Amino acid sequence: MLLISCGGSQANAEPGPTKAFDFENAEYSVAIFAGGCFWCMEGPFEKIDGVKEVISGYTGGERKGPAYKEVASGSTKHIESVIVLYDAKKISYEKLLKIFWMNIDPTQDNGQFYDIGEQYRTVIFYRNEEEKKAAEASKAELSESGPFDRPIVTRILPFSGEFWIAEEYHQDYYKKNPVHYNRYRVGSGRDAFIKEHWDSSH
Template sequence: MAEFKKAVFAGGCFWCMVEPFDSLPGIEAVVSGFTGGHVENPTYNEVVRGGTGHTEAVEITYDPDKISYKDLVEIYWRQTDPTDAAGQFADRGEGYRPVIYYSNEEERQIAEESKKNLEENGPFHEPIVTSIEPREPFYAAEDYHQDFYKKESAHYKRYSVGSGRVPFLEKHWEDND
């Protein structure tokens, strides 16, 4: 039986951070939620209003024998604008800042090395400002937000394009694979 691990990433709206990981081999679950703040069990409305310190994030349960943490970090970069510390795309503020949360020193080193590689070899001319921080308690969002891309696919598609996420990702990553 597999021994699963968990990875936590914040990259703006958590709706848009689930699909890229959800169907990969070795992924057991992707949960939308909140982390990094000082309020226990926050609600979506509390986080959106601000003042909780939390970011919208995803918690990925994965089998490290099938997909590595390093692979997850590389996939993460390709879902975000790593040059924007004030939010992601149409979503602005502390609740939408990009963060890689690490659970141990090995994960921190992997994230730092990957960030350095992106700075030196990536498609961006601006500094890479995604934060790399110790993992904190993760709180799952309300059921409505789980698997949003499946349950509300038309809304999700309109949002991911209209927010500017899809055009940005296509511009910066499509030709750089």
């Protein structure tokens, strides 16, 4: 396995502070997911019709404006996450949930693939009761009829506090650095896991 972690050699390239996402002035509906290394969560959503933008960032932590190095160390208790801005007239929240499940290992509780730590755990953050119910229903459905032999341990949590937008070099990383990004996906085991569990299941 190629031992390549999320962050790579640019982890110190642009230190914080990071700025908070402005929810009040968002032009589209907002969904928030944590699926391990945020690099790997942008592409799967951005290629879907109705998704306008995906923003990598940090949420759930104890301090304002965290830098990547701090989050990666686990010292701030933030979680690598993405905001998905979407047109609810073209794509449903339920569809976004399905995309989320199909791009993570929902049975891993100590991180995601090669990236270990609470900062890489999987979470669906809901902002209202409708999102909570949809998330719980999708998790129950996956538990009952999904392709996994182990329990689904992804958390469903209320969003609170701020979403801190990650440093610019992290945004659209899969487009800016495709060679390193693809090497990371393969080396981490994410691609092999997704292929094993989903290629014949949808």
